[in-house]
Amino acid sequence: DAKTTQPPSMDCAEGRAANLPCNHSTISGNEYVYWYRQIHSQGPQYIIHGLKNNETNEMASLIITEDRKSSTLILPHATLRDTAVYYCIVSSANAGGTSYGKLTFGQGTILTVHP
Amino acid sequence: GAGVSQSPSNKVTEKGKDVELRCDPISGHTALYWYRQSLGQGLEFLIYFQGNSAPDKSGLPSDRFSAERTGGSVSTLTIQRTQQEDSAVYLCASSKREGRYEQYFGPGTRLTVT
DSSP: OOOOBOOSEEEEETTSOEEEEEEOTTOOTTEEEEEEEEOTTSOOEEEEEESSSOEEOSSOEEEEOTTSSEEEEEETTOOGGGOEEEEEEEEEOOTTSTTTTOOOOOOOEEEEEEO | OOOOEEEOSEEEEOTTOOEEEEEEOOTTOOEEEEEEEETTTEEEEEEEEETTEEEEOTTOOSTTEEEEEOTTSOEEEEEOSOOGGGOEEEEEEEESSSSSSOOEEOOOEEEEEO
């Protein structure tokens, strides 16, 4: 699976948009970009994923560049409850490979939302 | 509906003892994953199941670790002759199928080996 690079930490004011960047310059054609987050002392929580097109759900938006070498997770109106470690993960979705569905977590970005 | 559950939530054991950790996935989810999270290593993949078979055991750190899944549902991770470096939070996740489907994580079992 391709490696990802994220800033170690970011701050955001409550109510503002949080934009979390991720570089994945070695991503291959069959690899999806996933975002998970982990709030202190809890298991990771799925946020969103995409392949080529931008995606939006009730939690966030995912913007993937046209060359797919980077992406940005957008939390449109951050709240204090969004303070967490955010993980950007690239994973193959092809059947038959040993990495099928396996998530390889990096160090993530610690997002702190301030009042 | 009910999420992924794990038991026990905390386990303290003496070095050299065997431990069993249990995971109950979301009903109907065919794929099940085990990960562990320790201070020095972050979150690392251990093993995954599709149904009752384990196509990928590549993350199991040693032959002291084993896992099984029965009836396509409950899974047990067993650690034999525990060592202090086995201390970690063991997380289980399930998904509808293997592949690109989102994984739902349980709260984890915190294992402390003294």
